[in-house]
Amino acid sequence: MGVTSDERGLWQAHGERAIYDSPWVWLGQVDVEPPGGARYWHHVVRLRKAAVAALLDDQDRVLMLWRHRFVPDRWGWELPGGLVDEGEEPAAAANRELTEETGYRAGHLDHLVTFQPMPGTIDAEHYVYTGRDPLRVGDPTDLTEAARVE
Numbered sequence: 001m002g003v004t005s006d007e008r009g010l011w012q013a014h015g016e017r018a019i020y021d022s023p024w025v026w027l028g029q030v031d032v033e034p035p036g037g038a039r040y041w042h043h044v045v046r047l048r049k050a051a052v053a054a055l056l057d058d059q060d061r062v063l064m065l066w067r068h069r070f071v072p073d074r075w076g077w078e079l080p081g082g083l084v085d086e087g088e089e090p091a092a093a094a095n096r097e098l099t100e101e102t103g104y105r106a107g108h109l110d111h112l113v114t115f116q117p118m119p120g121t122i123d124a125e126h127y128v129y130t131g132r133d134p135l136r137v138g139d140p141t142d143l144t145e146a147a148r149v150e
Contacts, residue, residue, distance in 0.1 A: 009035055016044070024048060024083070047124040051094035052081025055106050055131040063102055063134065065146035079128075080145075090114075090127035099137055101145040107133025 014031040021027075026046040033039040055063040064077045082097040084090050091109050099105045109129045117124060140149065 011035065014039065043121060045122045045124075047122065049084040049090060049093075049125045049127065050081060051084050051090040051097065051127040051129065052079040053094040053098045053106060053109065053129045053131045054079050054112070055098060055102070055104055055134050057134055063098075063104060064150060065101060066148040066150065067146045075147075078146075084127070091129060094127065094129045095131070098131065100142040101140055102149045103136060103138050103140045105135045105137050106131025107135055 012033040014033065016028050016030040018026060018028045024047070026044075028044055028046075029041040030044050031039060032042045057063075063080070065080055066075065066077055068075050080098045080101040081094060082101075084093040088096075091111065095106055095109060106129075109131050112128045112130050114125060114127050116122075117126060140146070
């Protein structure tokens with residue numbers, strides 16, 4: 001399956017206005033014109049880049065976090081990860097978050113995929129890494145991140 005570029009499919013952005021802006025999220029409207037369509041104000045959310053790591057041991061078990069998320073009001077398993085700091089490489093952020101949240105560090109990280117989970121409305125680039133050679137460096141330092149680390 002090949003990917004082609006087609007200039008006729010490009011949307012034109014004519015400007016934007018902020019509704020809310022913080023260090024974590026930008027919510028605004030962008031004046032857009034889709035191909036062959038009428039201009040309108042499209043709602044857009046921009047988030048900082050995020051990086052996560054799936055740390056595997058020598059038996060291919062993955063280190064996960066069990067936690068409650070108040071937004072959907074659910075408990076669930078998650079990969080350790082978080083926001084990429086300004087000037088930080090995503091792989092370094094993934095390993096930093098892994099250490100803060102679990103007390104483990106990956107001896108080796110491989111980039112698995114970079115994706116946008118909801119590109120029609122939200123700009124939220126996510127970097128996913130596979131980690132190997134786990135090294136226990138101490139206790140988690142960010143105790144708000146998980147009820148259990150397994």
